[in-house]
Amino acid sequence: MKIDMALSPFFKKLTLFELLVSILTILQLYHFCILFSNHALPMPLLYGPLFWGMYQCLSxxxxxxxxxxLLVGNxxxxxxxxWYSILGGTFDWVYFQWYLPVMILVQVGYPLLILYRLKGAGNNRDGVVLLKQLMALGMGISLFVGAVFIHHYLQIDVLVGINPIQAIxxxxxxxxFMLIHYMYGLYRSLEVKPVEIIVEDMDDDMDTNxxxxxxxxLKDAMENDRxxxxxxxxxDKLSTHxxxxxxxxxxxxxxxxxxxYYEWLARYRINHAKIILAGFGSDYKIEAVAYSSGFSSKTTFNRYFKEIVGVLPSIYREQVTFS
Incomplete structure (x- = not known):
């Protein structure tokens, strides 16, 4: 009997969100290694678009x-x-005069926007906790970047002798630590032990069954266990169930x-929401209907409802109420 050892590479199993986390981890490792020797390389400008891409994946x-x-943001x-390449290591104040304001805008703007958008997201959703922590830490880093900016422009040492580069x-x-811990946990959860598959005995009937x-x-889990x-x-949770x-x-x-997976799950939730809206949904706020149907945010609920039903839930409720 011929034995085939099936083990998929780790990175082939990652979602786009997890790939962006991997890229961010590699970039930050490299950035940390050159932080004290090269302050001019505009690597911090990469982080904002990556963070935004991670948020969009979660959305x-x-x-x-x-x-x-990602393309536009970069x-x-x-x-x-x-500009950095043209200067070739001979940096003048003109470069920093333009670079520092843009860097601070990116360092502050993206985290503020993402934290605002995530304020209603469930804290236990995969990746949300990590992104919130990174945004909060990014806001802290931006304070030290701002201190560099103030020192260069106004010659004021707001950190009272603390080296901002060391603080960063x-x-x-x-x-x-947070990124590597997340990736390690992901690796452990996706790690698959080699499985022996008997190639000669495998046929289409086995796959069909x-x-x-x-x-x-899946039908039992959704319709009976709801x-x-x-x-x-x-x-992961569904797979275990x-x-x-x-x-x-x-x-x-x-x-x-x-x-x-998300589209399939949303259809069950939307069908449940339609029952609520058609029955006693007039007594519920749209946000309450969303949460009662399994959605973690009103925004996601509205988007999926519009995609699946064709109208927003508020309009659907009016249609079924007066029909």
Whole structure:
């Protein structure tokens, strides 16, 4: 019998959010290594667009939108990188006069915007806690960057002798610890032991039976156990509940239903919301309907409702009420 050892590479299993976290970790490691020897390389300008891309992943934006915003958001970095290359190490104050304000705007603007957008997000959702912590730490780092700015422009030492670069380095250590801890936990959760698969004995019937069992398990979990009402339901949690791997579940949803996990889950939640709105939904605020249906935010609820039903939930309620 021929034995095939199936072990997928770690990075092939990552979502786009997790890939962005990986890129951010690598960038910060490199930035930390050169922090004391090169203050002029405009690497901090990369962080804001990456953070925004991570937020968009958590908001379930399409990949095309995320890629577009990453490209547009990195224009300042590309501009100053070209300027940096032209200067070739002979930096004058004109470079910093333009670079520092832009850097502070990026360091402060993105975290403030993301923290504002995340204020209603559930704290236990995958990645939300990490992003909130990074944004709070980023705001702290921006204070020290601002101190450098004030010192250069106004010749005022607001840190009373504290070296801002050293303070930034300490903050980066905390940031790297959080990123590496997240990636290590992710690695442990995605780690798959080698599985022996008997190639000769594997046929299409086995695949069909597995997918059918997956379909029955998912239907039971949603219609009988009503797991979709759990706002913290993750693919990992669902996989454990039905006793079928995440890979098989994702393959079933994509091949049989043409949906990804979030789209499939949203349909159950939207159908439940429609029942509430058609019944006694007039007594509920839209936000309450969203939470009662398993959504963690009103914004996500409105977006999925519009995509699936064609109108916003408030309009749908009016239609069913007066029909």
């Amino acid at each position: 379930h934006k399409s990949r095309s939108i995320i890629y577009r915003d 224009f300042p970095f590309l501009f100053f990188l070209v 380095a300490v903050a980066m250590v905390f940031s790297l 597995l997918l059918e069992r997956c379909g029955r398990g 797991l979709f009402l759990d706002s913290k339901l993750s693919l 039905v006793g079928i791997s995440k890979t098989v579940i994702s393959h079933y949803l994509n091949s049989k239903l043409g949906l990804n």
